[in-house]
Amino acid sequence: MDKEMQHDDGDDSWVMKYFDNIGNSEKVINLGIGEPDFDMFEPLKEEAERVIRRGLNKYTMTAGIVELREAIAEAYNGRWGVDIGPDNVIVTPGASSALFMSLASIIRPGDYVVIPTPSFPSFKALTQILGGNVVEVEPLPESDFQLDVGGVRSALREKSVAVILNSPTNPTGTVIDELAFSEVVDLCRRSGAYLISDEVYERFVYGVEYTSAAKYWGEYDRIVIVNSFSKTLAMTGWRLGYMIVPQHLKSRVIRLQAYINACAPSVAQYVALYALKSSEVQKMIDEKVSEYWRRRDVLHRALNTHGVSVHLPKGGIYLFPRIPLPIDSETFCNRLAKEAGVVTIPGKAFGKGGEKHFRITLSASPERLLEAAEKIASFVERARSN
Numbered sequence: 001m002d003k004e005m006q007h008d009d010g011d012d013s014w015v016m017k018y019f020d021n022i023g024n025s026e027k028v029i030n031l032g033i034g035e036p037d038f039d040m041f042e043p044l045k046e047e048a049e050r051v052i053r054r055g056l057n058k059y060t061m062t063a064g065i066v067e068l069r070e071a072i073a074e075a076y077n078g079r080w081g082v083d084i085g086p087d088n089v090i091v092t093p094g095a096s097s098a099l100f101m102s103l104a105s106i107i108r109p110g111d112y113v114v115i116p117t118p119s120f121p122s123f124k125a126l127t128q129i130l131g132g133n134v135v136e137v138e139p140l141p142e143s144d145f146q147l148d149v150g151g152v153r154s155a156l157r158e159k160s161v162a163v164i165l166n167s168p169t170n171p172t173g174t175v176i177d178e179l180a181f182s183e184v185v186d187l188c189r190r191s192g193a194y195l196i197s198d199e200v201y202e203r204f205v206y207g208v209e210y211t212s213a214a215k216y217w218g219e220y221d222r223i224v225i226v227n228s229f230s231k232t233l234a235m236t237g238w239r240l241g242y243m244i245v246p247q248h249l250k251s252r253v254i255r256l257q258a259y260i261n262a263c264a265p266s267v268a269q270y271v272a273l274y275a276l277k278s279s280e281v282q283k284m285i286d287e288k289v290s291e292y293w294r295r296r297d298v299l300h301r302a303l304n305t306h307g308v309s310v311h312l313p314k315g316g317i318y319l320f321p322r323i324p325l326p327i328d329s330e331t332f333c334n335r336l337a338k339e340a341g342v343v344t345i346p347g348k349a350f351g352k353g354g355e356k357h358f359r360i361t362l363s364a365s366p367e368r369l370l371e372a373a374e375k376i377a378s379f380v381e382r383a384r385s386n
């Protein structure tokens, strides 16, 4: 099931709805689901078996096993030259839970959260569930969805408690450049708002410079980093993510974790630790990223050749084309699913600036993606001539 859609208007998942309508046949190409199509790596399955046999099946410390928190801190420190401690890391059941707990520890009812859109729908939904107000900031016009820093500046107001950045962005694939990132950190510093940085696609970057909020860790003490093993290790179902929080926020988050989750899944924690320490697994991740890079190029070229205009995303696992017909994104995706058997997600699900687009996940072989591009193109042609 596609997580994004579960949050849309509290309605059922789009993907499930499409499958109800069109049946789950071989012919259907499902490019709606927001997860990698490859299986969890073999060495990780073997490690999971060993962990289970060793009897590591019980609760762990609330914040997660020390070795994993140390390994996460080391990975960030090694890359960004900062001094995140294992005490700053809290391992969570997925980034979803980390997002909820970071927002719950920051927002009081009536507060404002600034969210550049189009964005992962949970940001808005969680803020609203917690009684907060959302201020959406649309991307710079005609910019292929570049972050509008001036828009963030204007959106910040007295009761703004957080800005949520997500780079690479779901669904646009935007990689926020260093200048824009540092300007947002600066705006947060001046207004006292937290910067929540969702970095779940950090490995999926295609030949451009990537900036993490970790770079500013020593400069501002209201930075929260959210990350996940879901996408990089293709273990979305194992529910493992983490957050990196400043010391002053820790007791609040630990309290939430203790009463909501008790801890993150124990076996998944040991598996993730193995993944971080294993050069073999790290190489496997790099190979998968190269594969996604290739898929991005293949589908980008095919769609544009077929007259479906799409920008080249610099990261992430999605393409976000313009809808080449004078219909709204929901009608387009419904019809595309029913009439062409290609499941995608309407852009309107991702907030302001998303309408007039649809999201395609690159979770299929290049051959299958080419087949999808052809189906989309002939659907558009048929729709135009009717």
Ligand SMILES: Cc1ncc(COP(=O)(O)O)c(C=O)c1O
Binding pocket: 003, 034, 093, 094, 095, 096, 097, 120, 166, 170, 198, 200, 227, 228, 229, 230, 236, 240, 241
């Ligand atoms: C931007 C973003 N953040 C967080 C998540 C949730 O990830 P997890 O499976 O770790 O809860 C997703 C999943 O699609 C996502 O796209």
